[in-house]
Amino acid sequence: MRTLVINAGSSSVKIALLDGHEVVSRETVEPDDAQDALGKVLEERVDAVGHRVVHGGTRFTGPTLVDDDVLAGIEDLRAMAPLHQGPALDALRQARAALPDVAQVACFDTAFHTTMPAAAHTYAVPARWRDELRVRRYGFHGLAHEWSARRAAELLGRPLEQLRTVTAHLGSGASLCAVDRGRSVDTTMGFTPTAGLVMGTRSGDLDPSVPPYVIGEGLDAGDVATALDRKSGLQALAGSSDLRDVLARVDTGDDDATLALDVWVHRARALVAAMAAAMGGVDVLAFSGGVGEHQPRLRAAIVDGLGFLGLALDAERNAAAGVDGEVDAVIGADGHPGAVVVLEAREDLVIAGQVRDLLEDGPLQDDPG
Template identity: 40%
Template sequence: MLILVLNSGSSSIKYQVRDIAGRNDDGVSRNDDGVSGDDGRNDDGGILTEGLIDRIGGSDPGPDAVADHAEALDRIDAAVSAVLGGRELDAVGHRVVHGGERFSEPVLINNEITRAIERLNPLAPLHNPANVLGIRAIAAKWPTLPQVAVFDTAFHRTLPEHAWRYAVPDELYSRYGIRRYGFHGTSVGYVSVRAARLLKIQPENFNAVIAHLGNGASVTAVHAGKSIDTSMGFTPLEGLVMGTRSGDIDPSILIFLLRQGLDADGLDELLNRKSGLAGLAGDNDMRSVVEAADGGAEAAQTALSIASYRLAKYIGGYHVAVGGARAVVFTAGIGENSWRFRALVADRLTALGISLDEAANRAHSKQARVISTPDSAIAVLVVPTDEERAIAEATAAVVSPG
């Protein structure tokens, strides 16, 4: 099946076309050679083409200007058609950030589903409106082409109430939906299965802590293959120290700052765009922070210490939550590429019997791999994520469940 994967933003559309060659009985997609790719070997997952259309709706009158999402899709259509050579797309899979409490799995999109996603806009004002724009643009251009919504929050719908509920008056939940939702679920679900198979454990028996570390970062407790706790909450602001986000903070600080004259928009800007590594070290890029720390910059060293400590605390807590983790798994940009940050975190976890193989940790590879020593009490893995592949596979399963 030829699946067009779309990640629609308010001013950009990231796209990718995948050829999903087939599925075995356990639902894992296979390439033409029959290899699932879940044993640690690297494969491209059937990528035929990919790209990014940006500056949609901008004021630039030049030849690269893109008026709206409809025009962006025309450009994507031209790029895709040049590659497919007469073959036609079978379906479109959309990354949708917020599925609220309703959506616990990928769904075939119709008008009612589109309206339901739109009703969740207040919970993800920077993401869901853009996702809806992409869905409607596809419906207008290719009205008979099946579309599937794959939700970042869906993997976390298995959280027990004691994990998702906040200790605030019940009315805030029943009226406004204030609860823990969790994010990065598409990535975490994909990585969890690959990590389990790498360790030759059935995914439904897998207990692990999965750390998705990029500019946005979260950590998830996986028990028996399901999410039972996660660091991001009502929004992606809660939890770890991130590139520009503060993560966990005493709520009274917000009250204090309001009384000092900062308004709601100012608080949002402060906590989401000016905090985290950027606030501590002056740069939100982990590579730059590590380089500065190596050069003796105290602010960068402090930022790394705070960020690694916060993550190690979560890993320790989630090790308890899952009843004993079989693995700690690093993924996403920082998790896959920053051996230095992985080492800083692992050094704080020696009480759990974790021991890294220094050479394996330092080695650069695009393959899923174990980086702990044979005698480490808990395996430590690096598993590259591939959200587009996960979306394509989920879309194919919905459109052609047999």
């Protein structure tokens, strides 16, 4: 089966064509260039299309064949993930129009987190909010966290079912997940992808009284919501959403950049520890995502404060991983109870696998009559 995988993120669009498990082509483009890039790959033979969709709410808990009703259901969740749901919907509509006879499958980031216990996903808010308005912790980056936990076990040569893994997917959007023996039991993002870690333009965790306070001081409610998603995080603290720029300015002694980095690292360390606490410990910490894969300095800044969890880095291994092209590597120091790895995020392989699993007895098979 040749599966086209479309991953429309908040800052980039990843497009991959896979023939079974083999990669035919892979490309990452800016959102503005996505339509042209997608148009070119749609000229290839495609048997099925798998789409990463960030929010599935409580309705979509696994890969789902897309029809008009499903498309409307995804649209209904747009307000819960405003940076992501729109691009995914655009890609879905373009692919359906170009390939009307090809199965389109939505694969949801939230689905991996449906295994979280009630204690982890329930907010202490009024019953109507929880029951009628669907207010709960959903969690995101589930496709990436699922891959990271699985691949980390492979790198270590240990069964996934025996490992307590903290997966750290760090990019312009970022989250952590506590994967206890293959199952998500806690994560840092919540009702929307704004919660948790400090991100490129997103605030991360914030006292819930702050928005009504600043609105009461005269700010527009819509502007506040936009600011928390698009004008906060590193952008607000350092004037840049790119950690590479922040690090370069730290090295020049820039005070704003130094504070931004300190805040970013402080939150990351604290939440790694929180994820470990959800599992009663940690056997492996797995870094992925653009920042997690390619910034040894930031990996070190996080792990250097986590020795009490049995985690430590080998300086040479860490410095080499993700710098010279090779990403997947064990970078933890020998003789410590916890392992540390870095690996390439491969949501495309998870999505392609989900598409194959869903369709193997479905519309791509001959009707036996």
